[in-house]
Amino acid sequence: MNYQETAKDLAQVSISCESCGNSFSYKHTLIGRGSHPDKFKAEMAALNALSTQIDRVKAGDYGLITEYKPCPQCSYVQSWMILAGRKRRGRNWGLALGAFSFLASIVAGLIIQSKLNIASMMPFIMCGVPVVVFFVVRALVMLLYQPNKGHEAPQQVKPPSITFIAPAH
Ligand SMILES: [Zn+2]
Numbered sequence: 001m002n003y004q005e006t007a008k009d010l011a012q013v014s015i016s017c018e019s020c021g022n023s024f025s026y027k028h029t030l031i032g033r034g035s036h037p038d039k040f041k042a043e044m045a046a047l048n049a050l051s052t053q054i055d056r057v058k059a060g061d062y063g064l065i066t067e068y069k070p071c072p073q074c075s076y077v078q079s080w081m082i083l084a085g086r087k088r089r090g091r092n093w094g095l096a097l098g099a100f101s102f103l104a105s106i107v108a109g110l111i112i113q114s115k116l117n118i119a120s121m122m123p124f125i126m127c128g129v130p131v132v133v134f135f136v137v138r139a140l141v142m143l144l145y146q147p148n149k150g151h152e153a154p155q156q157v158k159p160p161s162i163t164f165i166a167p168a169h
Pocket residue numbers: 017018019020021022071072073074075076
């Protein structure tokens with residue numbers, strides 16, 4: 001039986017809009033999780049996971065703190081939010097595709113071993129094709145996501161300024 005522990009920190013994300021210069025901010029909670037039979041070690045693991053996330057955010061990996069927050073004044077979505085969101089979705093999509101090819105190769109192996117004919121493969125094909133189509137369409141929608149239509153291109157990329165408020169347990 002493992003203890004499931006969490007460690008949290010609140011990040012205050014301050015933004016100066018790339019399009020209109022308006023300043024606004026939002027808060028985002030980072031959560032580290034740890035699991036271990038020993039309660040103390042589970043807590044340590046959670047704290048470690050949290051500090052890894054904080055380091056990543058400080059190094060510019062904004063995917064961890066990004067929600068598409070349009071500017072309240074001009075509704076422009078900051079360039080780094082879109083970039084971070086695409087990166088994260090690209091990563092998820094890559095994982096899904098990897099899992100799918102892994103499963104497909106197992107199924108193919110089983111089919112070859114048991115010398116099944118094409119008719120008995122139909123259920124796999126019927127399941128597999130919609131799954132692939134779903135992921136491809138989803139990826140295209142995500143990659144082509146353009147929330148800033150009608151806005152002029154920003155003069156410059158302005159990364160957010162992030163303050164970590166307090167480690168809250
Ligand atoms: Zn704005």
